[in-house]
Amino acid sequence: MFAAAPLVMVWDWRIFETKKSETMLKLITFPPAFGAPSMSPFGTKVMCLLNMSGAEWTVHYAGDTRKSPKKKLPVLKDGARVIADSNAIREYLEEKLDVDFDKGLDVKQRATSYMLIKMLEEHSYFIGLIERYETEENWQLVRHQIFAKAPKWVDFLLANKIRKKMLGQAEAQGVGRHSNAERLAMVKADLAALRTVLGDKDFLFGAKPTGADATAVPFLVTLAHAPSSTEISRFCAADKVLMDYIERGKAAMYQGLKA
Ligand SMILES: N[C@@H](CCC(=O)N[C@@H](CS)C(=O)NCC(=O)O)C(=O)O
Numbered sequence: 001m002f003a004a005a006p007l008v009m010v011w012d013w014r015i016f017e018t019k020k021s022e023t024m025l026k027l028i029t030f031p032p033a034f035g036a037p038s039m040s041p042f043g044t045k046v047m048c049l050l051n052m053s054g055a056e057w058t059v060h061y062a063g064d065t066r067k068s069p070k071k072k073l074p075v076l077k078d079g080a081r082v083i084a085d086s087n088a089i090r091e092y093l094e095e096k097l098d099v100d101f102d103k104g105l106d107v108k109q110r111a112t113s114y115m116l117i118k119m120l121e122e123h124s125y126f127i128g129l130i131e132r133y134e135t136e137e138n139w140q141l142v143r144h145q146i147f148a149k150a151p152k153w154v155d156f157l158l159a160n161k162i163r164k165k166m167l168g169q170a171e172a173q174g175v176g177r178h179s180n181a182e183r184l185a186m187v188k189a190d191l192a193a194l195r196t197v198l199g200d201k202d203f204l205f206g207a208k209p210t211g212a213d214a215t216a217v218p219f220l221v222t223l224a225h226a227p228s229s230t231e232i233s234r235f236c237a238a239d240k241v242l243m244d245y246i247e248r249g250k251a252a253m254y255q256g257l258k259a
Helices: 041-053 086-097 107-133 136-147 152-173 180-198 211-224 231-237 240-253
Strands: 025-029 057-061 075-078 081-084
Touching: 025 041, 041 086, 041 107, 041 211, 041 240, 075 086, 081 086, 107 136, 107 152, 107 180, 107 211, 107 231, 136 152, 180 211, 180 231, 180 240, 211 231, 211 240
Parallel strands: 025 057
Antiparallel strands: 025 075, 075 081
16 A cells, blocks of 8 residues: 555645745655655656756645646646746746756757657547546545545545546547547557657657656656556557656656655
8 A cells, every 4th residue: 555645635725935045946746655755746746847957946735726826736836936837837947047958959859849748638538538537447546546545524524526637627628528448549548659759868859868768767667666567558568668768767867866
């Protein structure tokens, strides 16, 4: 059984308030879960970008998104500034710290990188979400992760609402309207595209990780390492090329991250 998340679910509203006195970049994201540094692949992505940027940063684990500017996590706080959305955070870091996460990439590679990120975040992500929230066995593990330390009545009031909301997002996006077999075919196509771009390189665009790797690694981990195994997670985990890529990515980008 996985360790339960710290109970920061409903009671951490003040974390989104701005404090000028804070000097270090602070990432607000969901806590570690299922062997990943954040239960959210978007959160782990930002951790990777922060590590790649060389900035000093700290993390605050949260679970309640209601006071977040976009009602989602991750969010980055920089003193009095609050930046919501992992892509907005990336742009903010690039500007503030004068880093280019796609350093060395030509215009065509940058376009490919952009499209890969969109594929993983706007398509593959929802397949992983369905795996977590629809499959009964996975859902029970996710539920335990979120509520194990909460009073029973909190679980009783919120668990099914959260499950319904998350599955509603996949339904609205469209992926949730497909069968398991159809989603497996979609995953196969997404992974094939990724493998084609990766080729025999260490990372998607060369010997060093770039912005696309910061997305690809955590999102692949979510698909391959579902809380309990499914047909889709087994298919992903059997892809040796991509699993080796994940390990290289973790070694390069997950330094200091607690899973
Ligand atoms: N486009 C956003 C997506 C972030 C996102 O979807 N976060 C999810 C966790 S993986 C979330 O906060 N979900 C809670 C909710 O929808 O209530 C980003 O890039 O940061």
